[in-house]
Amino acid sequence: MTTIPMPTKEKFIVPIGPQHPALKEPGHFEFAVDGEIVTDATVRLGYVHRGIEKAAEARNWTQNLYLVERICGICSHIHALTYSLGVEKLAEVEVPRRAQAIRVLVAELERVHSHLLWFGVAAHEAGFDTLFMYSWRDRETIMDILEALTGNRVNYSANVLGGVKFDVSPEQCKVILTGIDFLEERTRHYLNVATSDSMFLQRTRGIGITRLRDAQRLGIVGPTARASGVIRDVRVDAPYAAYDEFPVQMVVETAGDLEARFVVRLKELFESFRLIREILANLPAGDLQVKRFPRKIKAGEVISRVEAPRGEVFYYIRSTGGEQPDRLKVRTPTLCNMASVLSLSIGHHLADVPMLLVGIDPCFSCNDRGVTISGNEGNGRWTWERLRQFGIDYYARKV
Amino acid sequence: MKIATMLGDVWQSIWQRPITQKYPFERLEAPVRLRGKLHWNPEKCTGCALCNKDCPANAIEIITVDKKEKRFVMKYHMDRCTYCAQCVESCRFSCIEMSDEEWELAATDKTPFTVTYGTENDLREFMAKFADANITTPAS
């Protein structure tokens, strides 16, 4: 573990956030700098904690579908998907294949939109606004496709418990395919820009190198981890929905720097395009929904894992046999990746910090959660041992 | 190693019209599937209130006018609705559907966003019954 030096009072600290142009969502970072070099970093999260996990306990199974969809504005479908997969497993309901395929279709379309969005934001943070404008212009294609397909641009609400709401008509197939063809060509262009524009490479190549060992130790997930050579992708490791029928090829890079993260995300787009084409060509026949989904779900607990555009989303759902979940626990990928920003930024230029931050594709509102620690332990930084001991004591007290 | 890799795009843009939509002056047509304002058909409703129970935003109220004759009135709060279409799925009698109209929900006042659906007869009765309960004039 890289030991993060304790901050001393005399340091020149640059606060970034909660309101700052580099952050599209509130979070608070404090970077101690020596000239332009960052010597220390801390983060404070929780500005957009909304108490969704608790709120879920007061709503019925169906209503929660739309509540969790609002955890993240970018991967709304992924959250609803994770939740419905979990609940369906708990209710022991077999979802029709066609529905599962459509779920994967929407998930991949969403991945395309999310990665393009990230690409634009990253270009903007690097100060390359032209690239930002063009990538967002092209992203509009996928937004229009999603809107035409699902009926909404952001919260697609494609899922219902036990299936999906809509079918894909042949005309829509055609629209999607044309859109995908256009985007594939554009993505090829962007990959070329991200890997050959020397001005842009000055800001990405060799910056923020995360070695495989560090990536594993810090528990990094998603494309960020795959850029460091971690071979992990839930779609491949534990195929859910229709990923067993439509397998994906994992994209792994080993350089671990910002450039590798660009490459991984952009190459994943090609994989998504291929998958979308394949699904549209071989859409399994069948129903869209199960006939009846129980309103009460028998007691039990389940975990559900899904690969969101940013990494693994993890849900724990427990039922006591009622109309509402007894506990819903969400872990989003940004939470796993946040620690890497802090340890990485030390030793880098202040100008690289926004790039490092955006390199993990952070989503603050989905990772914010509240923890209240009562007692006179005092504030400040906790060591791993102390945190672990606290956890053990906490649960020992609770039992 | 190249510089100015975006030159092609930039060059094209010189000869191209800007992609920006002049939104309030030019409106794009909403896609057919757009989930907009909800419509309710009172004929088939059985008053099971499943739509009301499953609505994540409490946007639907089913008000009984006459239970025996299965006459109901629906009060729909457009401003609360999240346009998720769960009510459409939940209703077993296909009373509810979502239209692609009214997606620009901006007003200085919330009253137009409360819509009461029902047959004319039911609405009249409902109005008379709840006249004192400060209910806004039913639209549609």
Added chain:
Amino acid sequence: MEGVLSITSLLFFPGGLFVVLLGLFYEWIDRKIIARLQNRIGPRWFQPFADTLKLLAKEEVVPTGVNPVLFIGLPLVALAGALTAALYVPMAGIRPSFSFPGDLIVTVYMLSLLTLCTGLAGAHTPDRFSLIGATRGLTQLFAYEAPFLLALLGPAMIAGSWQIHDINQYAQTHLWFMLTQPIGFIVALIGLMGKLELPPFDSPEAETEIVAGALTEYSGRGLAIFHLGKGVELVIGLTLITAFYMGGLGNPIYFLLKTVGVLMVLAGLQSLMTRLRIDQTVGMWWRYGAVLVLAQWLVLYVLQLV
């Protein structure tokens, strides 16, 4: 009569109001072209004017811990410096209102006054973003200043005078210096981008890192005045480059055509590049910029000797 003329040239034309308005207009052209290059519509012509008017009407919040006189005075000094410089250049293609041998140096340093004032304004507010912005701004100043000046001195050397008017006259009757001294032209052009803190040299005001850099604490009139100063600097910079390198400025039509032409090139360059880190900027200037102009100087010197 003499007095009236001087006052007019100070307050209205070619100094004062005219340059300020022209600066805003050029800023609009710049923004519009960049927008079009990015496939956007861009602002309408009155946007910079509206922005400035709005800022001028706003209350200036003087943060605690700063010297109010300095805080309010610095933008004025900066604008005054830029406006003074306008008097020595062939604005709108007509004879400079004031001229004396060596006014080239004065003009270039009057322009630097703006950066200097911005730096001071940032450095004396207790805000961290301002401080970092100021440090970066001043660091950058030291990087581009020397190559930029040297690049402008190239034509001066050939023309045999350090008076802007003379060089302009010389340039009008000879082959464009752009063709005979291409290196100087490129360095001058890029130096101007550095001076104006345009992308890719905008790290002193990189919004994603340090908000608005040195001017973070300025909210009203001060910001507007700094802004106007920048516009004036843009106009003067363009005038200098076109007068020196692009066949001089003989009349208003040429002035408009040539300066807008250069502005278009600048806009194109801006839209194609990624922001450089401050260490990369400085490295680039000293490693390539300075060496290149020095090489050109050497060539010119040798040529003059033979």
